[in-house]
Amino acid sequence: MDRTESISFLILFCVVLMLAIATPFILKAFRKDKPKVDEEEIDLSENTAKVQREALVDDSLTQEISLEKLQQEELVHGQMRSALAKTEENIFGRLKRLFTDTSANPALEDIEEVLYTSDLGPSTVQKLMEGLQRDLSGSEKKNYETIKKTLKKEIANIFAAVPEHKDIRWNNSGPTVIMVVGVNGAGKTTTIGKISAYWAQRGKKVLVAAGDTFRAAAESQLKVWTERAQVEIFSPPRVTDPSAVAFDAVSRAKSQNHDLVIIDTAGRLHTQAHLMEELKKVKRVVAKVMDDAPHEVWIVLDANSGQNALLQAKEFHQAxxxxxxxxxxxxxxxxxxxxxxxxxxxQVPIKWVGIGEKIGDLKPFSSQEFIDSLFTR
Ligand SMILES: Nc1nc2c(ncn2[C@@H]2O[C@H](COP(=O)(O)OP(=O)(O)OP(=O)(O)O)[C@@H](O)[C@H]2O)c(=O)[nH]1
Ligand SMILES: [Mg+2]
Structure with missing residues (x-):
């Protein structure tokens, strides 16, 4: 290689080297010169990815929530089942045992006896027996499945005849007023606490009127419940007339835009005429504040009182x-x-059932759920 060739080679080498070093910078400069959109695109695509990632998370969250909802529903359904377990045993455990021996062919009277001692009430038993006589006429051997089918159909018909108002009949032009009545210790105050919490959680402005001016500890008990439920209590000091409390409570609810007023009342026996008169007065006085109030009058009944609950309900209904x-x-x-x-x-709908002493132990009544929980064997 002569001298000129060596110089040319060196120059070529330097050019190549410079190009190699400069290329990334040139490319970067080009990229910088490109419109901003690219960065936005990058951002956008990052955002899109983020949104997609969030959507995925959301999706799994939704799935989780619906799973939780399902589990919750199952739990609630399970709660009803366990609440009715003893009743189920009392009716269907005993009925089924009549048929356990395959050769057994119990008389209709045996079935009737089980039904009569199951707190269904005489007229209900009569109706059920009519159904059984109709469906079993002509069949030689009675079978548990047929009997169960007839009873299920008849009981479903009984519930279907009374429209199920799952909800409150809301008053659209002001507060809705519910008066709660019943015998001593049935669970009125506790139920009011639970219902208040239920509606407060659903965004309703609730006022509870301490209309039990009779029992000394009534007000403090109600106060505990309204605090738990985080709702307002109306409890004027030294007012002993329950209708005065109810009147003022509804007036206040009207002026302060409450959605719901629930009036607690003192427990009384359905046989105490003067105390029943007192309740009628509460009802009349409330109507003076608002024509159509009270919008609901609910009786609270202790399921343990069985047939006596029916008698109580009849008397309160009449009054x-x-x-x-x-x-x-x-x-x-x-x-x-x-x-x-x-x-x-x-012929009055059951609105709620109490299944425990805690604030959440109240369920809107569903006849379908009741039947499903009862007909399990
Ligand atoms: N296990 C169970 N206990 C309940 C239920 N509802 C209420 N109780 C209990 O029944 C008892 C009486 O409840 P209260 O709410 O004070 O009854 P009340 O009708 O207001 O009673 P008076 O004001 O005295 O007439 C309390 O110990 C409650 O905890 C329920 O659904 N299940
Ligand atoms: Mg009470």
Whole structure:
């Protein structure tokens, strides 16, 4: 290689080297010169990815929520089943045992006896027996499945005859007023606490009127419940007339735009005429504040009182015109059959069932769920 060739080679080498070093910078400069859109695109695509990632998370969240909802529903359904377990045993456990021996062919009277001692109420049993006589006429051997089918159909018909108002009949032009009545210790105050919490959680402005001016500890008990439910209590000091409390409570609810007023009342026996008169007065006085109030009059019945609950309900219905019933203490009683008798004889819907002492232990009544929980064997 001569000298000129060496110089040319060196120059070529330097050019190549410079190009190699400069290329990334040139490319970068080009990229910088490109419109901003690219960066936005990058951002956008990052955003899109982020949105997609979030959507995925959202999706799994939704799935989680619906799973949770399902589990919750199952839990609630399970709660009803366990609340009715003793009632189910009391009716269908005993009925099924009549048929356990394959050669057994119990008489209709045996079935009738089980039904009569199941707190369904005499007129309900009569109706069920009519159904059984009709469906079993002509069949030589009675079978448990046929009997169960007929009873299920008849009980479903009893519930279907009374429209199920799952909800409150809301008053659209002001506060909705509910008056809660019943015998001593049935669970009125506890139920009011639970219902208040239920509606407060659903965004309603609730006022609870301390209309039990009779029992000394009533006000403090109600206060505890309204605090738990985080709702307002109306409890004027030294007012002993329950209708005065109710009147002022509804007036206040009207002026302060409450959605719901629930009036607690003192427990009384349905046989105490003067105390029933007192309740009628509360009802009349409330109507002076608002024509159509109270919009609901609910009786609270302890399921444990069985047939007596029916008698109570009839008397209260006659005096006040009930629009609904709440069946408490369904947990642990074998007398849950009273729900059927109550519906059949009063033709008043059961609105709620109490299944425990805690604030969430109240369920909107569903006849379908009741039947599903009862007909399990
Ligand atoms: N296990 C169970 N206990 C309940 C239920 N509802 C209420 N109770 C209990 O029944 C008892 C009486 O409840 P209250 O709410 O004070 O009854 P009340 O009708 O207001 O009673 P008076 O104001 O005295 O007439 C309390 O110990 C409650 O915890 C329920 O659904 N299940
Ligand atoms: Mg009370």
């Amino acid at each position: 006040l015109g009930l629009s609904g019933a709440v069946l408490t203490k369904l947990d642990g009683t074998a007398k849950g059959g009273v729900a059927v008798g109550l519906t059949q004889e009063l």
